[in-house]
Amino acid sequence: QKEVEQDPGPLSVPEGAIVSLNCTYSNSAFQYFMWYRQYSRKGPELLMYTYSSGNKEDGRFTAQVDKSSKYISLFIRDSQPSDSATYLCAMKETSYDKVIFGPGTSLSVIP
Amino acid sequence: NAGVTQTPKFRILKIGQSMTLQCTQDMNHNYMYWYRQDPGMGLKLIYYSVGAGITDKGEVPNGYNVSRSTTEDFPLRLELAAPSQTSVYFCASSSYGTSGALYNEQFFGPGTRLTVL
Numbered sequence: 001q002k003e004v005e006q007d008p009g010p011l012s013v014p015e016g017a018i019v020s021l022n023c024t025y026s027n028s029a030f031q032y033f034m035w036y037r038q039y040s041r042k043g044p045e046l047l048m049y050t051y052s053s054g055n056k057e058d059g060r061f062t063a064q065v066d067k068s069s070k071y072i073s074l075f076i077r078d079s080q081p082s083d084s085a086t087y088l089c090a091m092k093e094t095s096y097d098k099v100i101f102g103p104g105t106s107l108s109v110i111p
Numbered sequence: 112n113a114g115v116t117q118t119p120k121f122r123i124l125k126i127g128q129s130m131t132l133q134c135t136q137d138m139n140h141n142y143m144y145w146y147r148q149d150p151g152m153g154l155k156l157i158y159y160s161v162g163a164g165i166t167d168k169g170e171v172p173n174g175y176n177v178s179r180s181t182t183e184d185f186p187l188r189l190e191l192a193a194p195s196q197t198s199v200y201f202c203a204s205s206s207y208g209t210s211g212a213l214y215n216e217q218f219f220g221p222g223t224r225l226t227v228l
Contacts, residue, residue, distance in 0.1 A: 004153070006153075008151055041221075041222070042221060042222070043115075043201050043203075043219030043220050043221050043222055044154070044201070044219050045218075045219065046216045046217070049216075088153065088154070098156055098159065098169065099156075099217065101153040101154040101155075102153055103151050103152055103153040104153060
């Protein structure tokens, strides 16, 4: 079993749709959870991070962590063509630790 | 600030050749990292450094070497290139130890696309 798993997609949605991106993980010691966005032929950039369980909202983006199920989600409301990218979940045990990345989900938002 | 810069952007190597991928950051970050990204595999950590003069292996270090003589630069050396090293290489940096910070964001460079034939 891989440490962090993600559906690779590709996921294609119409503009304005609500998008749900998900990751599962096996290491119960993970406490820091991140979502990175990576545009084609660019480096990843941090989109959101959360510590431990719960929700965090930032504009059209909401990150959710359910540690009991070892499951994290990123919701995008009112999706835009500019949201078309690959979304990588990432996590680590402590603030000092190395980050473990998921393989990424490719998202296309069609105008 | 330019952030994290990487050179070259693209490179084709023949089997057995060697090369150095350059990485420079101008944010005075103490931590620097090298990752490789293969299709469907996510980012795998090759080497990292917590400060000048200190480096350590990541998940996939075989076939690579690094050095960190200054805070700004963290070159990655490929000796005896092999087709399995065909990948996109990303350098990243972060500032660990900022007071009160629970999390240190990693800033990535634009990547180097390497093909070994």
